[in-house]
Amino acid sequence: MDIYKHGIDIGLQKVNNNFFLTMKVKGKLTHEDYETIFPILDNALEGITQPKIKALVDCSEFEGWELQAAWDDIRLGLKHGNEFEKIAIINNKKWLEISASVVSWFIQGEIKNFENEQEAFNWLDV
Template structure:
């Protein structure tokens, strides 16, 4: 049996004086992945009275989403759109840069794309 790695890891990291939420996406995300991911993110952000979140999305190993998972991702982003101050998307694919531009339509904070992880983290710490 062949196993294809896919999923999302979630962590909290610190760069300089700022903490940020780090999400690392791997492979092709599925609706079943979002059944697990969504309650975790909702719970983490729900515990903070007035969350103002900086986030790093590491998409360097992301291949994409199944159609239903893409819809899940959009719903999750819209639900928490006002809670994000800065979202840095680190990746290596042209479509990820376009996704960052589209993300600016749905998130009240800033979304920027980076091909260098250090530059992304430095921007979050500004």
Template sequence: MGSTRHGMSIGLERQGSECYLVLKAIGTLTHDDYLILTPMLEGALEGIRQPHIKALVDVTELKGWELHAAWDDWQLGLKHGREFDKIALLGNKVWQRLAAKVGDWFVSGQVQYFEDEAQALAWLAE
């Protein structure tokens, strides 16, 4: 009997002189995933003075959230949404495009949906 893969990875990537926060979500996220993710993300943001973060969020393998995890995600967005200048959401589903539009209401910067990673990175570099 196998288990279903789920979770989120966090990293930093450079393209030329630009540095991006890269998040990749897979499977159905749980509250336990956010118990691990939140301190990691907050630790990464802690060392940045007056953050103006550009992020690439890959949700191409995301299936969704458990209810408690959706609440965790909402709280994380409210707490840190003003620290992001641009968020490129890389997806492949209609509901992800809608999530980018809704997310744009709650982030002080811009949120844009992409189905092509090269286009997402080009937009972040603008």
């Protein structure tokens, strides 16, 4: 039996002296994936005044969204967009670069695409 993995792994990673929010996006995201993500992110940010998050989002295994999940992604940007200082996206797909530019309309911080993790962390760590 084949196993199909999809969703978002969320974590914190310390690089040099800084902590970063890390996310690994896999497969095709569903509305149910976002229903899980929203409370986790809300709880992580609760009580923090003026958060300035630097995030690494690895989309190398990302295949896209279901229609409602795409809307959920926009809702996430509208709700938490002003809390991000920088978002580094690792991807190898042109359509993801275009999607990232659309997402940037809802995010106050900078968004930049990278081909590998080292380049992404170097940019975030500045």
